[in-house]
């Protein structure tokens with residue numbers, strides 16, 4: 178018997194999910210339990226922005242090349258534009274909005290970016306900040322090379338790279354041990 182002959186007669190029985198069908202996804206988002214209903218093709222970036230109104234992660238290239246959409250997924254930096262929301266069930270998501278303390282204090286990375294004025298338009302900033310937060314979570318005192326690796330794939334169209342590195346080196350305690358290129 179061929180595979181074709183095994184298919185059921187009722188076409189509804191083999192109906193693929195419609196692009197508009199929604200599936201439930203349970204997430205922790207910035208420490209709060211959330212349940213979303215997302216389209217099968219909806220990215221995590223779009224779900225956060227459209228359904229939760231969290232606009233800190235931005236859409237830049239849309240193909241994993243710029244870092245503007247970075248979020249933390251179970252503590253690791255991830256591209257929101259490449260991550261399907263439907264596959265994030267049970268994960269813990271942190272966006273830049275979730276870095277503040279409950280009393281509204283910025284994280285030390287955010288403070289360093291402010292001190293160094295490490296941005297112009299700031300479109301890229303949340304991505305750089307979260308990339309550094311993810312690195313510091315596994316390496317509290319990274320060197321310049323590790324920071325540059327964490328920032329690879331992050332693009333600042335305003336060219337604020339030297340200020341961004343200055344902020345990162347300061348918060349990493351690496352400003353006085355810069356590595357020679």
Ligand code: FES
Nearest residue numbers: 237238239241258
């Ligand atoms: S928008 Fe996701 S990496 Fe550029």
Ligand code: FES
Nearest residue numbers: 297299333334335
């Ligand atoms: S500050 Fe404008 S893109 Fe980086």
